[in-house]
Amino acid sequence: MALILDHVNYVYGEDTSLAVHALKDINLVIPDGQFIGLIGHTGSGKSTLVQHLNGLIRPTSGAIYYNGEDIHDGDYDKKKLRSKVGLVFQYPEHQLFEIDVFKDVCFGPKNLGLSQKETELRAYAALKQVGLADEYFYQSPFDLSGGQKRRVAIAGVLAMKPDILILDEPTAGLDPKGRDEILDQIAKLKEETGITVILVSHSMEDVAKYVERIIVMNRGSVLFDDAPREVFQHYRELEQVGLAAPQVTYIMQALAKRGMKVDTAVTTIREAGQEILRALAL
Amino acid sequence: MGIIKTNKLTFEYIRRDEEGNVEGITRAVDGVDLDIKQGDFIAVLGHNGSGKSTFAKHINAILYPTEGTIWVDGMDTQDEKHLWDIRQEAGMVFQNPDNQIIGQMVEEDVGFGPENMGVPTKEIWERVEESLKAVGMYEYRKHSPNKLSGGQKQRVSIAGVIAMHPKCIILDEPTAMLDPNGRKEVIRAVRALNDVEGITVVLITHYMEEIIHADMVFVMDQGHIAMEGTPREIFSRVDELKELRLDVPQVTLLAHELRQKGVNLPEGILTIEEFTEALAAVSGHK
Numbered sequence: 001m002a003l004i005l006d007h008v009n010y011v012y013g014e015d016t017s018l019a020v021h022a023l024k025d026i027n028l029v030i031p032d033g034q035f036i037g038l039i040g041h042t043g044s045g046k047s048t049l050v051q052h053l054n055g056l057i058r059p060t061s062g063a064i065y066y067n068g069e070d071i072h073d074g075d076y077d078k079k080k081l082r083s084k085v086g087l088v089f090q091y092p093e094h095q096l097f098e099i100d101v102f103k104d105v106c107f108g109p110k111n112l113g114l115s116q117k118e119t120e121l122r123a124y125a126a127l128k129q130v131g132l133a134d135e136y137f138y139q140s141p142f143d144l145s146g147g148q149k150r151r152v153a154i155a156g157v158l159a160m161k162p163d164i165l166i167l168d169e170p171t172a173g174l175d176p177k178g179r180d181e182i183l184d185q186i187a188k189l190k191e192e193t194g195i196t197v198i199l200v201s202h203s204m205e206d207v208a209k210y211v212e213r214i215i216v217m218n219r220g221s222v223l224f225d226d227a228p229r230e231v232f233q234h235y236r237e238l239e240q241v242g243l244a245a246p247q248v249t250y251i252m253q254a255l256a257k258r259g260m261k262v263d264t265a266v267t268t269i270r271e272a273g274q275e276i277l278r279a280l281a282l
Numbered sequence: 283m284g285i286i287k288t289n290k291l292t293f294e295y296i297r298r299d300e301e302g303n304v305e306g307i308t309r310a311v312d313g314v315d316l317d318i319k320q321g322d323f324i325a326v327l328g329h330n331g332s333g334k335s336t337f338a339k340h341i342n343a344i345l346y347p348t349e350g351t352i353w354v355d356g357m358d359t360q361d362e363k364h365l366w367d368i369r370q371e372a373g374m375v376f377q378n379p380d381n382q383i384i385g386q387m388v389e390e391d392v393g394f395g396p397e398n399m400g401v402p403t404k405e406i407w408e409r410v411e412e413s414l415k416a417v418g419m420y421e422y423r424k425h426s427p428n429k430l431s432g433g434q435k436q437r438v439s440i441a442g443v444i445a446m447h448p449k450c451i452i453l454d455e456p457t458a459m460l461d462p463n464g465r466k467e468v469i470r471a472v473r474a475l476n477d478v479e480g481i482t483v484v485l486i487t488h489y490m491e492e493i494i495h496a497d498m499v500f501v502m503d504q505g506h507i508a509m510e511g512t513p514r515e516i517f518s519r520v521d522e523l524k525e526l527r528l529d530v531p532q533v534t535l536l537a538h539e540l541r542q543k544g545v546n547l548p549e550g551i552l553t554i555e556e557f558t559e560a561l562a563a564v565s566g567h568k
Contacts, residue, residue: 041461042431146330173377173458175329175488177527202461205532242463247491247532247554254558260565269532273539280545280565 003030003053003085003164003196008062010048022048023059024220030164030198035190037207037228038200040217041242046200049217050166053198054085083112086162090169092153096141101127101152104141108160119159126159127152129193131185147178151185158189164196165189171206179203183210208232208246208267216243229265248272255279283356285450285482286318286341286372290350292505293336310336312505313350318484318498320449323476325493325513326486328502329527334486337502338452341484342372355449370399373443377455379435388430388438389414389423395446406445413441416479417471433464437471444475450482451475457489465489490517491531494552501526518550533557 010023022045030036030053040046051057052064055071055078064071071081089095098104105123114122127137130151136144141152150170157165167186171179183199187210190197201207207214207228214231216224218241224231232238235245235253245267252264252272262275293311296304310333318324328334339345340352343359354372357364373395376382385391392410401409414420417437422430427438436456443451453472457465469492476483485493493499499516501509503526509516516523517530520538530538537551537560547560 041463042433173330173455173488175527176490176529177524178330179488202465204462239463242461244462244466248536251533251536251554251557254554255561258558258562260561269536269539272536273543276536276540276561277543277545 002032002065002067004028004065005052006063006065008052008059008064010052010057011060012048014060022220023052026062026222028215028222028225030196032163032196033190033194034196034213035187035211036196036198037211037214038198038217039202039204039207039214039243040223044217044241045220046217047168048220050087050168050198050200053164053166054082054087056087079112083108083160084162085164086157086160086166088154088157088165088167088170090172092156092170093141093146093149096149096153096156099140100138101132101141101144102137104152105155105159108156112160122159122161123155126155129158129185129189130155131181147174147181150174150182154182154186162195164198166198166200168200169202170199171201171203179206186210204232204244205246205248208248216241228267232267233265283353284317284322285320285355286316286352286484288314288316288340288350288352290315291337291340291347291352292349293333293340293345294348310505311340311347314502314505314507316500316507316510318482320482321476321480322497323473323483323495324485325496325499326484326502327488327490327493327499327516327528328508332502332526333505334502335454336505338374338454338484338486341450341452342374343368344374366399370446371448372450372452373446373448375436375439375443375451375453375456377458379432379439379459382439382442383427383435385427387423388419388425388427391427391438392423392441392445395442399446409445409447410441413445414438416444416475417441418467431464432460433467436460436464436468440468440471440475444479444481448481450484452484452486454486455488456485457487457492465492490529490534494531501528513552514550517552520549 005026005028008023008026012020012022038046058072096104105126106119109119109122132151171182214228232245232249235249252262255262256264260279262279266272266275291311291314295308295310297306299305326334343365346360352359354368357368359368383391389410392413393406396406396409414423417440419437457468472483475481494513496513499513500507517534520530533554534551537547537557541547546564551557
C-alpha cells in the first residue's frame with residue numbers, strides 16, 4: 001500500500017525562459033502508517049512535491065506509484081486516488097463554505113457518490129476524530145474560532161477516509177495551545193487508525209515532537225531523509241539551507257561543549273530533561 | 283504620557299444575523315489601561331481571540347474605542363483632525379506579506395507611503411534608500427516583490443512603514459507564515475529598528491522565543507491584560523501561561539521541568555547561555 005516516487009522531476013514553465021526546475025530526481029518510498037515530517041525553506045519544493053502525491057501536478061519526468069499502479073496511466077482512477085491521499089492545504093478554513101459545520105464535512109463524501117446515510121456517518125466520525133464537540137455541528141463554520149475552523153476543514157478531508165493524510169502547515173497562526181491540540185489529535189488519529197501522516201511544517205519543535213521520519217527538501221532535492229535525531233545532528237547544514245534544529249538541540253550542544261556528558265541527539269524537552277538528570281547524577 | 287497610552291480602552295463588536303438584526307455584543311477589548319514609553323520594545327501575547335489584534339488596530343486608528351480613550355503621541359485617535367498624523371506615526375505590518383505589497387518593484391513599493399504623504403521626490407528616494415538599508419533589503423531594490431521569499435517580503439513591508447518615518451511600528455504576527463530563516467531575518471530587522479533608530483515596537487506573536495529581548499510583555503486574555511512584566515517575570519510563570527493557552531521558550535520549559543525534579547535552577551531562564559551557566563553552577567556544587 002505504499003506510495004513510491006521514482007526519479008520524479010518537475011519543471012515549472014518548461015520550454016520557456018522562465019523555466020524553474022522545482023523537483024530534481026526525487027526518489028521516495030512512503031510506506032503505510034508512518035508519521036513523516038516534511039521540512040524545507042520557502043521555495044524548496046515542499047508544496048510542489050506534496051501536489052504530486054495526489055496527482056494534482058503531473059511530473060515532467062519520472063513516475064509515481066500508488067499500491068503498485070502508475071497514477072498517471074491513462075485509465076487510472078484519479079478521483080479515487082484523491083480520496084485515498086487527502087491533502088489539507090494551508091489555511092484550510094478559507095475553503096469552508098457550507099451553511100453549517102456538518103454539511104461542510106459531508107461535501108467530500110457526498111461527491112464520492114456515497115449514500116446519504118454513509119455520508120453522514122462518515123462526517124460524524126470525522127468530526128469526532130478531530131475532537132469537535134457535538135454542540136458545534138449545526139453552527140455556521142464562520143462563527144467558530146480559528147482552531148475549530150481548522151478542525152472542521154481537516155474533518156472534511158478525513159471524511160473521505162484517506163490512507164494518507166497530508167497537512168500543509170496545519171498550525172500556522174494558531175496559539176500554542178491550539179497548535180498542541182491539533183497535533184495531539186492528529187497523533188492520536190494516527191495511533192488509532194494506522195493512517196500515514198505527512199506533516200509539512202516550519203516548526204522544528206513540532207516536527208521533533210511528533211514525527212518518526214523527516215524529509216528535508218532543499219532546492220528541489222531531498223537533502224536528508226532520516227529519523228529526527230539523525231537529521232537534527234546536521235543542524236549546521238540545516239541552518240545553511242534556511243532551517244534550524246529545535247532549541248533543544250542547541251541546548252544539548254552547548255552543554256556538551258562545556259564538557260557535560262549528554263546525548264546531543266535528543267530532540268524533545270522530555271528526553272533532554274532525562275539526559276540532564278542522568279548526567280547530573282554521575 | 284508615553285507614545286501610546288490607553289484609558290479603560292474598550293471595544294465591542296456587534297454581531298448581526300443575516301437580516302442585520304443584532305444577535306449580541308462581543309467585548310473584544312475590555313478596559314485596557316496601559317502606557318508605553320517611547321523607544322520601548324513591547325510584546326503582546328495572547329491566545330487566538332484574546333483581543334490582541336483588535337487592540338493593535340486601535341493604535342493606528344483602524345478601529346476606534348467603543349468606550350475609553352487611546353492617545354498616540356498625545357493625540358486622541360477619535361479626534362478626526364489627527365487621523366493622518368496618527369497613521370503616519372504608528373505604522374502597521376500584518377501577517378501575510380502578500381496582502382501588503384503593491385509595487386511592481388521593491389523600491390516603488392517602499393516609496394508608496396511617503397509619496398502619499400506628499401513628500402518631495404528627492405526625499406522619497408532618500409527615505410526609500412535608508413529604509414531598505416535598515417531592513418537589509420537595499421540590494422533587492424530593483425527586484426520584483428513577488429520573486430522574494432516570505433521573510434524578504436515582510437522586510438519590504440517593514441521598510442514601507444519606516445519610510446513614513448513613524449515613531450512606532452505595530453507588527454501583528456509578522457512571522458506566522460515564515461520559515462525559520464525568514465523568522466530570524468524579520469526579528470533581527472525589527473530589533474535593529476528599535477535599537478538603532480529608537481522606533482517603538484509593538485510585536486504581537488505566538489512565538490515565545492521572539493520576545494525574550496522585549497522591554498515589557500503584556501499578556502491578553504478575554505480582552506483585558508492578564509499579565510504584564512519583563513520577559514523574565516512573565517516566563518517565570520510557566521503554569522499560568524499554559525492556562526492562558528500560551529507557552530514558554532523550550533529552554534525556559536526545560537529549566538522549569540528540571541527545577542520541578544529537584545535541580546536547583548532559577549525560574550525565568552531565557553537563553554541557552556543562562557541555562558548552561560546555571561546548570562554549571564549546580565553541577566559544580568555537587
